[in-house]
Amino acid sequence: MRGSKRDQEWKDLRAVLSPAFSTGKMQRMFPLMCDIADTFVSSCLKDAEKNSSVNMKDKAGRFSMDTIASCAFGIKCNSLTQENPLFVQKADSFFTAAPQLVLRLLMMRNCPRLFNALSLKEDLEEVGFFPIVTETTIRARQAGEKRGDFLDLSLEAQAEDSDTTTASPKHGD
Known part of the structure; x- marks a missing residue:
């Protein structure tokens, strides 16, 4: 499920993001x-x-x-x-969501099989806006635009982590 990280996936993500908070x-x-x-x-x-x-x-x-x-x-x-x-409109809409949206998000997170069995969709406008904004901004950053914000720091940390991962030999090589 998108957005929910557990176990090793969470540890890996945390290892990438923690340096950005120095x-x-x-x-x-x-x-x-x-x-x-x-x-x-x-x-x-x-x-x-x-x-x-x-x-x-x-x-x-x-x-x-x-x-x-x-x-x-x-x-x-x-x-x-x-x-x-627009950003404020979407944030307000997301945080003042109707009870049915909250229930849908809870079901998507906690009961994914039931969520899928009911053919519910997770691509609600309130939920989808922020990943789209983030992906668009990431593409701009990869094209060379830098601001020194958290997104830049996260991308730098991710790049450093991937450089370290590819540079260090793995056991059995």
């Missing part, structure tokens, strides 16, 4: 966060000029969304400068 590598994302923080401050000041109060809960949520989109998915969400960007 202090030095996490600090490489700091400039991305600073850019978003600057936009956050500008957006708050702009709203404060127009209104006597600013909805800081909304602003903080938009700041968080922009930071996650930038650092994890490698894209500019622009929720601080746009009213309702």
